[in-house]
Amino acid sequence: MTRMTPFASPLMLGFDAMEKTLERIAKGNDGYPPYNIERLRPNGDTGAPERLRITLAVAGFSEEELDVTTEENQLVIRGRQVDSGERDYLYRGIAARQFQRTFVLADGMRVQGAELKNGLLSVDLVRPEPVRMVKKINISVSD
Numbered sequence: 001m002t003r004m005t006p007f008a009s010p011l012m013l014g015f016d017a018m019e020k021t022l023e024r025i026a027k028g029n030d031g032y033p034p035y036n037i038e039r040l041r042p043n044g045d046t047g048a049p050e051r052l053r054i055t056l057a058v059a060g061f062s063e064e065e066l067d068v069t070t071e072e073n074q075l076v077i078r079g080r081q082v083d084s085g086e087r088d089y090l091y092r093g094i095a096a097r098q099f100q101r102t103f104v105l106a107d108g109m110r111v112q113g114a115e116l117k118n119g120l121l122s123v124d125l126v127r128p129e130p131v132r133m134v135k136k137i138n139i140s141v142s143d
Contacts, residue, residue, distance in 0.1 A: 059119035075103040
């Protein structure tokens, strides 16, 4: 049986990459670390535009152990804790766990900044105002 996808319509052209991205996102989600996504309203006093904030719970990670990058249209946040071996644990309930969290960004979205405070990593994203474009296409006529 053939699987029908949301992008199978003959009227939707060039969405192959988006379909693959959605499949990849659905497969790679283990839930760690937990995160919030919130909308921050525009601030008239400071002139800050509306933005989105992704906050990840990264308790135990230092700034050097975290990496925030953008790769094409994706925001990738990685955490790598290194076990120093200097400590002699009697009990270890907090594991040194690595993670990678990926968020797909819409065209034009850009990272405004990142901040680590009290075990929470906050990444602010700015969403540009959409520009409506109408372009006239000339029709050539052959004789």
